[in-house]
Amino acid sequence: MSTSGPAVQQQTATYVFAVCGHIDQGALATLPGLGENSPVRLLPFGTLTAIVQHVEAAHFSEDAWRERLSDQRELERCARAHHDVVSAAATRGPTVPLPLATLYRSDERAGQVLQQDADRFHNALRRIEGRVEWGVKVYTPTTPPRPAPPAPATSGRDCPSSGDGRAYLNRKRGIQKRREQHHDEALRTAETVDTALGTVAAASRRLRTHAQELLEPGRTQVLNAAYLVDEDRTDDVARTVQELRRSTGAEIEMSGPWVPYSFVGEV
CATH class of the missing domain: 3.30.70.260 (ACT domain)
Known part of the structure; x- marks a missing residue:
């Protein structure tokens, strides 16, 4: 799980699915994301856009995520939800998926950290476009x-011989x-x-x-x-x-x- 800064007690955190260029919010309107009763939405940073969702921070703590990793069904559910959001964005243009459970303390912190990798995101988007x-x-x-199978011996001898060993x-x-x-x-x-x-x-x-x-x-x-x-x-x-x-x-x-x-x- 990717996080930023030391663990703190807080109610929500910003989960980042992917980074892309311009995208219409309407492309994400019907997506449940991780089902955290919060919409999947856009978070602009610089000239790029992150696709994010507010999630309950407690659901993605180190202990909580370790528990999910041990539950195959829950892990598959999260992975499928993550992939569905990435795939929906990719139908509208080049999209860089982020690893499962990329999490930041806030929108502000997410934008700051992602902006530090802006050049790399731009390079990746150019490489995969089209x-x-x-x-x-x-x-x-x-x-x-x-x-x-080899042909049966025809010597008529029943006893093993050195020839049998060589064979x-x-x-x-x-x-x-x-x-x-x-x-x-x-x-x-x-x-x-x-x-x-x-x-x-x-x-x-x-x-x-x-x-x-x-x-x-x-x-x-x-x-x-x-x-x-x-x-x-x-x-x-x-x-x-x-x-x-x-x-x-x-x-x-x-x-x-x-x-x-x-x-x-x-x-």
């Missing part, structure tokens, strides 16, 4: 396909080699997809792949990436992904368009 984010995830089988070692080496080849092929697939989509995107960002225990059994995520794409190139992205599915044989998931969360920088 562009959206597409997410792409690539999966490959966790293990390589099994080779055909066993060769099989073990073969399994290891296939695993290494499978791993290398998966990495090449990820690079192929990332390079191809990079030719369509204005910018790209590789994200951390999901841990194996979070995935369905039998598949491994080899690429988790975000691409900043001009709004009029959506068809190019879809066409490129479809071609990559055919050429690589990999499972490729495409999602979006999203507000460019991955390309606004740390603000």
